[in-house]
Amino acid sequence: MLRVSTLALCLGLASPAVASEIWVTNEKDDTISVIDIDTLEVVRTIPTGERPRGITFNSDRSRVYICASDSNAVQVMDPETGEILHDLPSGADPEQFVLSPDDRYLWIANEDDAVTTVVDVETRKVVAQINVGIEPEGMAVSPDGKTVITTSETTNMAHWIDTETRSIRANTLVDARPRHAEFIKDGAELWVSAEIGGTISVFDTSNQSEITKIRFDIQGVHPDLIQPVGFELTPDQKTAFVALGPSNHVAVVNAETYEVEDYLLVGRRVWHMAFSPDHSQLFTTNGVSGDVTVIDVAARKAVKSIKVGRFPWGAATR
Amino acid sequence: MALTGSAPMRGGILGSVAMVAGLLAGAAQAQDVKVQVTYLRVEEPPAVVLSNLDPIPEDRGIKGAQLGLADNATTGQFMGHAYALDVVSLPPGGDAAAEAARLGEAGQLVLTDMGLGDQLSVADLPGLAQALIFNVSAEDGVLRNDQCRANLLHTASELRMRTDALMQVLLAKRWTKAALIEGEGPENAALAEAYRASATKFGIKIVSTAAWSEAGDLRRNAAQEVPLLTQGFKDHHVVLVADAADDFARYIEHNTWVPRPVIGSTGLRALTWDRVVEQWGAAQLQSRFLALAGRDMGPRDFAAWVAMRVIGEAVTRTGSADPQMIRDYVLSPEFELAAFLGRPVSFRTWNGQLRQPIPVVNARAVVGVAPLDGFEHARNPLDSLGTDAPESTCTEFETALKKGN
Numbered sequence: 001m002l003r004v005s006t007l008a009l010c011l012g013l014a015s016p017a018v019a020s021e022i023w024v025t026n027e028k029d030d031t032i033s034v035i036d037i038d039t040l041e042v043v044r045t046i047p048t049g050e051r052p053r054g055i056t057f058n059s060d061r062s063r064v065y066i067c068a069s070d071s072n073a074v075q076v077m078d079p080e081t082g083e084i085l086h087d088l089p090s091g092a093d094p095e096q097f098v099l100s101p102d103d104r105y106l107w108i109a110n111e112d113d114a115v116t117t118v119v120d121v122e123t124r125k126v127v128a129q130i131n132v133g134i135e136p137e138g139m140a141v142s143p144d145g146k147t148v149i150t151t152s153e154t155t156n157m158a159h160w161i162d163t164e165t166r167s168i169r170a171n172t173l174v175d176a177r178p179r180h181a182e183f184i185k186d187g188a189e190l191w192v193s194a195e196i197g198g199t200i201s202v203f204d205t206s207n208q209s210e211i212t213k214i215r216f217d218i219q220g221v222h223p224d225l226i227q228p229v230g231f232e233l234t235p236d237q238k239t240a241f242v243a244l245g246p247s248n249h250v251a252v253v254n255a256e257t258y259e260v261e262d263y264l265l266v267g268r269r270v271w272h273m274a275f276s277p278d279h280s281q282l283f284t285t286n287g288v289s290g291d292v293t294v295i296d297v298a299a300r301k302a303v304k305s306i307k308v309g310r311f312p313w314g315a316a317t318r
Numbered sequence: 319m320a321l322t323g324s325a326p327m328r329g330g331i332l333g334s335v336a337m338v339a340g341l342l343a344g345a346a347q348a349q350d351v352k353v354q355v356t357y358l359r360v361e362e363p364p365a366v367v368l369s370n371l372d373p374i375p376e377d378r379g380i381k382g383a384q385l386g387l388a389d390n391a392t393t394g395q396f397m398g399h400a401y402a403l404d405v406v407s408l409p410p411g412g413d414a415a416a417e418a419a420r421l422g423e424a425g426q427l428v429l430t431d432m433g434l435g436d437q438l439s440v441a442d443l444p445g446l447a448q449a450l451i452f453n454v455s456a457e458d459g460v461l462r463n464d465q466c467r468a469n470l471l472h473t474a475s476e477l478r479m480r481t482d483a484l485m486q487v488l489l490a491k492r493w494t495k496a497a498l499i500e501g502e503g504p505e506n507a508a509l510a511e512a513y514r515a516s517a518t519k520f521g522i523k524i525v526s527t528a529a530w531s532e533a534g535d536l537r538r539n540a541a542q543e544v545p546l547l548t549q550g551f552k553d554h555h556v557v558l559v560a561d562a563a564d565d566f567a568r569y570i571e572h573n574t575w576v577p578r579p580v581i582g583s584t585g586l587r588a589l590t591w592d593r594v595v596e597q598w599g600a601a602q603l604q605s606r607f608l609a610l611a612g613r614d615m616g617p618r619d620f621a622a623w624v625a626m627r628v629i630g631e632a633v634t635r636t637g638s639a640d641p642q643m644i645r646d647y648v649l650s651p652e653f654e655l656a657a658f659l660g661r662p663v664s665f666r667t668w669n670g671q672l673r674q675p676i677p678v679v680n681a682r683a684v685v686g687v688a689p690l691d692g693f694e695h696a697r698n699p700l701d702s703l704g705t706d707a708p709e710s711t712c713t714e715f716e717t718a719l720k721k722g723n
Contacts (some may be wrong), residue, residue: 112605114392134392135602153599154627155393156634156655171396173634177599177656196656222699224661246660 005316021318022274022283024054024292025066025310031054032066032082033292033308035285037276040294040304046082049075054096054139055314058103064316065106065121067094074106074119079318089126091117096180098139098148099122100163107148107161109136116150116159118166128166132159138192140181142205151178151192158192158201160208170208180272182257185237192314193228195245200228202258212258214242221247222296230272234297241282241295243270250284250293252300262300266293274315285312311313339547351389351399353639354424355629356406357383358417363410367565377527379431379454380405381611382619386626388610390633399633402481403626415439415668418446421565426715429625431455431618434465441467450641452625455618459512462669471648471670473621473628475590477509479704481516483588483676483688484581486702489520490690493555493579497526497548499570500560510560524558526551530566544573544607551575559583586685588678591620595677600658624657624672631655645662649715660687661700669675669712673700 003138022036030052034044056080057064060072065088066075073087090097091110094117098107098270105127108117116136118128133155140149141163148161151174160170175197182191189211192202200214216226227245233255234240240253246269249301252262267286270293282295285308292312294304357380365374375381383508387403394401406417414436418425426449430437437456440446451470457477461470488494491622496517500510517524528547544566548557548570557574559582561567567584579585593604593614603623615623625723632644632653647653649670652660659675666673689699701707 131395131417133396134389134606135599153394153602154389156631156656157393157396159396168396176654176662193331196654196662225696 020277022276022292023055023057023064023316023318024283024285024308024312025055025314026240026311027051027053027287027313029309029313030068031309033312035292035306037281042304042306042308045080045309046077047083048077049073049087050257053313054094055316056097056099057316057318058099061318064318065097065099067097067108069093069095069111074108076121081250086124088119088121089117090119091115091126091129091232094137095137098141100141101143101145101317105163107139107141107150109139109150111135111137113152114152116148116161119263125224130159130161130166130168133157138179138181140183140190143187147183147205148191149181149183149192151181153177153179154226156194156197158190158203172201172203172208172210175199175213180231181246182231182233184233184240191231191240193231193242195227195229198223198226198228200231200242200253214253214258214260216242216244216251216260218244218249218263220245221249229270230257232273232275232282234275241273241297243273243284245269245271246288248286250282250295264295264300266295266302267291267305271313272315274317277317283315285315287311287313327605349383351397351628351637351639353394353399353401353427353633354404355383355387355402355427355429355626356404356421356425357429358421358425359405359407359430360412360414360436361407361410362433365562365563365565369532369568372564374559375611375616376615377611378616378617379429379622380407382615382622383429383454383612383626385607385610385619386623386630389580389597389606389623390626390630393634394629397634397637399639400635401630412537414625415443417441424478425449427629427639427644428452429622433620434458434461437461437470439467439468441470446641448647452628454625458508459705462671463596463711465715466669468670468714469645471625471645471665471672472629473625473672474618475621475674475676476671476704477512478516479671479674480588480590480676481509482511482519482703483678484513484586485520485522486518486688486690486693487588487678487686488522488556488581488584490686490692494521495523495525495552495554496556496558496581497528497551497554498524498558498560499528499530499547499580501530501562501566501577505562506560509562509583513560525554530561532566538570540573544570545575554578556581556586586678586680588676588688590617590674591615592677592679592684594679594682595658597684598658598660598676603658623662624655624674625647627655627657628672630679663700666701666705666707666710668707668710668715669705670715671704673698673703674705 022035024033032046036043049071051070052066074090093112095111116130133152135153138151162169175194177196202211226247231242242251249263268288292306390401418440453472559567561583571580659664663674
């Protein structure tokens, strides 16, 4: 996922020739669907390696990185041409990753190997591998670039990795099956979603202590099916949108009070999401229904559904 | 931390659990906890079956426990918790109770892979009264009812959970008329009885029944014998086969008088785990297992893996390897475990049975996972499978919990 600060920076630099787009990885199609934000239509479908999941752009949008999980590679693509320029050595089964704020290092969760791999995208070499818990998945980097988080799904931890020493500085337990992590509020807080636990744990990053736990409750949906996965915050950091998996809803959370304010019905098994560059629209990937829901952020309403490939998973803004 | 939530704490023991867990928040501290688990097995005599195509792996169950050990150890390295697993395998007829008694201190966390009688004789040992035992093999309903034991939890399914799951799928498809073929012997009689009870529960009608007698070599003459056996069946949607030992069922399929799906012991089956389960991250568990064992993960492997993970999760959250602490925690509302089946698994507080979704599968794919949408339940839809609280005749658990208070 893109961090807001990077995004804001990019807006100023954005090339006027390119219309804004949402790039969606289709896990079971081995493709990317490119959605034009103006027309809300799929304008390009680009082949990738096997089982594309995590996706992220570099700061100037000249490169897009794709976790091709079953190809055991991170693919580097030219977004203009859709051409894969080269593969990066990623370790086995890369699922998610995060790009360091200086665009130099990719921190990759290797789901099958219980390691986090650090790849130098310039030399294309693995510079470190760090042992983490079973099934690492969620990846986040602090705005100052000093801390990277890996969450491990079966170990149920957030591992706090010092990016200088490339070693684990702290481990914090979260609820069952953590999937996604984000530093928010300029890095003051870390949020970690737990899919099976049904919560988001909020940590104070200064001492890794837990501030609170956000819980969800949708009328008529059994709690077991309310499974928080991806989430994104508005640029003012006041509102979070949280994908709730097979409950087919996105929660709207007040990030100051940690109260849930609304639940929006979207497609089936909602995974991840990305904002339009002006943050007026939010695009959610719905794995089972094979579509993307467009949410009007101000109105807090789903306004459109866009058919994409099979099992859309990741989303990134270009 | 998981334990600081709003759910009511149960007595003093859990109060201290919360305190220990609180200490673990923030940077994990070395706790120096040692967790010794024993996998105690009484081998089953080789089953005499018509086909040798699907041999039972010699390390069935054990590999699941070993994978669970590896998973726990990975978490443990961040917590200062060390896990060890001993495997003790006795030949058929071996004295499980004597062996369990010999284990002493090392035998307070035990996975038992053995039949009903041995399960009970181990659980009833005075030296194991404060132990925590996980039944990973025996599906007998009686262990979840009249013969339940306070120190015996079940990560193996109750047979009725699987037959209920199968009937739920039939009902969802409106395949409501079944013809039953029942093999010989007590195991098949028990399976047929479970089918009947589950059929009644979900409104599936068993319209005809045929007894299978072991005559001839079906590998050669199924095409002659099975049509005759099934010719007299009243109008039915499916042919339900009770063949607990996987002996003859494979020869029924595609040999029936009228073309009907064959289900139960072949074709469409309700299993706690199978290689075709791949959703909800299951593919990751499958590939970890395959790398460790060199074969696919089966139900007993899954039961053993879950038992190990239950222990690991409890030790991680409580910081204690004490069997009673683990028992209290895993029976509390705080406990839930991610087990790659789409919903968290937990334990029934009335009989110690693991509640889990049950995949209903064919040879190539998952057909449905019970509980299916629409099968609601006052407490938890998973409790629509197997012995539910109101019908359970188990009293050991209520008693134990009351004592705990």
